[in-house]
Ligand code: C2E
């Protein structure tokens with residue numbers, strides 16, 4: 001590769017002064033993209049010492065530092081040789097008007113606020129460098145003056161105080177939107193062009209400079225005759241005719257409107273979500289911090305609400321991201337109008353800026369902060385209303401979408417004092433709302449905290465459970481209602497985390513599903529079931545099929561078919577011995593893909609059954625299209641079969657329809673003889689339940705198997 005030709009120009013020297021090594025490191029990496037010669041100092045004293053040894057073009061100076069603070073350092077640097085022409089950029093705390101004023105007093109050129117937005121800082125340095133370049137040209141070559149000034153949007157003017165006369169360069173007229181014909185160049189004319197809100201500030205700055213025989217720097221707006229506002233930086237130097245007697249002031253004015261707009265744009269990009277225009281998490285937090293501080297001061301309550309759409313991913317997957325985006329926007333609009341409409345929100349509105357107390361931190365999540373609430377029941381009413389408003393169906397691309405949202409709420413100061421903890425607690429409450437089926441709101445409570453801690457603990461343990469051999473499969477027999485003979489087993493997972501009691505699958509399977517570790521666990525289940533089938537075969541038993549449960553995530557895993565093939569062939573098994581149970585939900589999730597996947601599995605030769613059938617997700621019409629072998633009637637129907645005639649008619653219908661489709665029916669959870677008799681009379685094929693046997697370890701399951709004769 002060719003090296004870039006470098007003439008021996010020296011790079012602008014920049015000194016980064018901050019006592020926080022992390023900030024220095026970040027600054028160096030953020031500014032590394034500009035062609036700069038970067039140096040650092042850990043405190044004010046070190047900075048002054050470095051500057052004494054060699055001058056710097058730009059000094060980025062933190063205001064709060066031990067040993068010597070930024071104000072002192074700035075003053076000392078300004079007094080050093082070469083110090084007067086350095087650009088001093090002060091780094092101050094957020095909105096700290098006093099510090100900013102003081103910084104200008106000690107000679108700061110510009111300031112940035114913490115936390116530093118590096119993109120904005122880079123942008124500023126580019127402008128500073130351009131302006132410095134212009135100044136340098138000015139000194140070096142008079143002829144380049146005008147051109148340089150034009151490039152830098154820089155005008156200069158001199159004010160003769162004694163005769164009250166002024167002389168403006170062409171660029172000054174241009175910046176102010178005036179012409180030599182339309183006005184008379186004077187201090188008064190310039191002042192008139194300054195934004196009315198800032199005229200006093202400007203004349204005070206100039207008077208102070210004149211009084212002390214010093215310089216001033218001020219960022220302000222000007223208003224052009226046509227009403228357009230521009231941002232400018234004015235700088236001036238009082239020129240004493242003799243000590244203590246100032247007769248002239250030389251001013252420089254630079255149009256920084258573009259810079260401002262870019263900064264605003266960057267600010268917008270960095271702080272707002274582009275889809276909804278709502279603040280993002282960072283901005284929300286900054287704003288919430290202020291609101292909470294105010295609530296703390298006047299002893300009022302506040303509430304943080306976290307809202308998450310239920311099953312959003314499914315909508316997104318099935319209708320496409322465009323519909324998903326539209327839904328998010330609609331939801332944002334509904335929340336905002338609900339906040340306005342509710343009494344509570346009206347209070348928020350009157351006191352604070354509503355637009356900042358609602359944010360979209362990402363995905364399908366929203367954050368709300370409500371201040372000035374006295375009691376939780378007011379918040380509850382608001383949350384209730386919000387749930388109702390959100391439950392209204394939405395039509396997207398000629399389709400009615402039904403959706404709902406879960407809401408988690410934590411109260412300040414009851415549940416937490418600090419913002420981060422409030423958000424965390426609201427998140428726990430949200431998890432709880434989701435866990436209760438969604439479409440509802442929950443207030444945070446200490447019990448939830450225990451629940452959440454337990455969950456986090458389980459999550460961590462689950463990750464190692466396979467490796468630590470903490471799982472075991474139990475087998476529950478399936479019996480023919482006709483002959484009473486064993487027709488197969490369902491393999492059910494059991495988990496004994498180290499040093500703890502067994503955790504039931506209903507508690508850990510959903511977590512494993514969410515975190516994704518289910519894929520690994522599911523693979524182990526298939527492996528283990530195949531291994532057991534082989535062992536029984538080797539022990540001379542007449543093997544019967546073993547059914548394993550396949551979770552949603554496992555089902556869509558692209559390696560599932562391959563995995564099953566490999567296990568079957570590794571153990572030399574007849575594929576018909578393995579059966580997969582898929583719940584209705586999983587099958588109905590994405591019909592097209594389901595069809596493809598089911599056919600691929602069928603090709604391998606395994607049996608396929610629909611688990612928990614009747615719980616309301618599928619329709620027979622769809623099932624017709626899929627290569628299925630059996631339907632398992634959900635335990636809830638069997639449970640009340642004898643007493644509830646409605647359940648009986650549902651089971652009758654299911655059995656009749658599955659017969660029509662050529663499918664077997666398996667009744668789950670059969671516990672009594674009565675149930676068994678009734679199921680038998682209805683014509684159900686198989687049953688599974690405590691009546692015959694609970695799920696048992698492999699050794700016990702063997703007692704149900706028959707030896708192959710001979
Ligand atoms: P499922 O697939 O519906 O499994 C049947 C559940 O009903 C089992 O609960 C079983 O022990 C229970 N059961 C069987 N007969 C009776 C009865 O007569 N009365 C009563 N009350 N219950 C009965 P278990 O083992 O606690 O499993 C719960 C669920 O966890 C399963 O429901 C299944 O969805 C899931 N699961 C279990 N093992 C696995 C696995 O290996 N992978 C996946 N993805 N899910 C599994």
Ligand code: CA
Nearest residue numbers: 490549581611
């Ligand atoms: Ca099952």
Ligand code: CA
Nearest residue numbers: 611612632668
């Ligand atoms: Ca089931």
